[in-house]
Amino acid sequence: MKIYLIYGEKDAGKTTACQKLLKCILSLGGKLKSYDTFTWDNDFKSVTEFESKRIGIYSPGDERGHLSEAITFGTDYNCDILVATVRKGIAYNAPLNEMSDSNSGEWITLHKGATDAELDYNENGIVIELLDRIHKA
Numbered sequence: 001m002k003i004y005l006i007y008g009e010k011d012a013g014k015t016t017a018c019q020k021l022l023k024c025i026l027s028l029g030g031k032l033k034s035y036d037t038f039t040w041d042n043d044f045k046s047v048t049e050f051e052s053k054r055i056g057i058y059s060p061g062d063e064r065g066h067l068s069e070a071i072t073f074g075t076d077y078n079c080d081i082l083v084a085t086v087r088k089g090i091a092y093n094a095p096l097n098e099m100s101d102s103n104s105g106e107w108i109t110l111h112k113g114a115t116d117a118e119l120d121y122n123e124n125g126i127v128i129e130l131l132d133r134i135h136k137a
Helices: 014-027 065-077 093-103 116-136
Strands: 003-007 032-035 044-050 054-057 081-089 106-111
Touching: 003 014, 003 065, 003 116, 014 044, 014 054, 014 081, 014 116, 054 065, 065 081
Parallel strands: 003 081, 003 106, 054 081
Antiparallel strands: 032 044, 044 054
């Protein structure tokens, strides 16, 4: 499973970027297999089939345990690709290293600005970058 992380400060739009990504995947012909929301904010987790790949999106990433939960979610749903979020300052190396040791995973971190002027530009840029990587995977 490849993991793509959206990394950013609080209120930088990480969840919004996840929402935009899911909307783009669905508009390009992706088939929604699972979608659940969380009780806080607008966070969600989803699984889609797109271009012969199973793609998981897990938007919560504000707490240390969220990345481990995201990796478990992606593994449980046999995702080829997992998109998850990580808040700046949260330790995320341990779950990635554990996942890498057991599954030979691959990941990148996409940094995202936190200012209002950069917000839309960066969200859209991250979505385009992720769609390109999903297409090439």
